[in-house]
Amino acid sequence: MTSIDVLISGSEEFLPVMGNPGDAGYDLRSTIDISIEPGGRALIPNGISIALPAGYVALVHPRSGLAAKHGVTVLNAPGTVDAGYRGELAVTLINHGQETFEVKRGDRIAQILFQKFETVNFVKVTELPGSQRGSAGFGSTGVQ
Numbered sequence: 001m002t003s004i005d006v007l008i009s010g011s012e013e014f015l016p017v018m019g020n021p022g023d024a025g026y027d028l029r030s031t032i033d034i035s036i037e038p039g040g041r042a043l044i045p046n047g048i049s050i051a052l053p054a055g056y057v058a059l060v061h062p063r064s065g066l067a068a069k070h071g072v073t074v075l076n077a078p079g080t081v082d083a084g085y086r087g088e089l090a091v092t093l094i095n096h097g098q099e100t101f102e103v104k105r106g107d108r109i110a111q112i113l114f115q116k117f118e119t120v121n122f123v124k125v126t127e128l129p130g131s132q133r134g135s136a137g138f139g140s141t142g143v144q
Contacts, residue, residue: 004052004056005051007049009048010047013029014031015048016028025111025112026111026112028089028109028112029108030045030104030105031044037100038096039095042092044092044093045088051086052081056116058081058115059078059112059114060080062111063109066109071097072093072094072096072101073096074091074094075094079092089112
């Protein structure tokens with residue numbers, strides 16, 4: 001298990017926790033009350049700062065219940081938190097729903113997942129090796 005330093009700028013309630021044992025994501029909570037009009041967006045602070053170890057990234061994902069029930073999601077999903085960032089975490093929510101969405105202090109608004117990553121070295125070539133798919137792109141495999 002990897003340890004991550006966390007600085008809580010307020011109440012202990014903002015420490016990210018798993019909804020259920022074994023879940024991949026840890027819930028992020030709002031530190032403010034705010035209304036998001038239909039089509040509107042808001043940057044919502046989460047009350048914590050973290051220090052990720054080198055070679056890790058934190059990814060901020062939407063909560064499926066907010067998306068399914070209210071049309072509210074993370075605007076830049078997944079949001080990326082790099083290991084060198086030390087500021088307070090915040091989530092940009094967008095309301096794709098038909099009604100104003102009310103966020104209350106303490107509400108779970110997103111989830112954060114932690115992932116190891118590889119650093120790569122780009123090698124300039126004059127031609128890529130072939131593959132079965134080739135350059136076939138969007139929709140190339142059909143619908144059914």
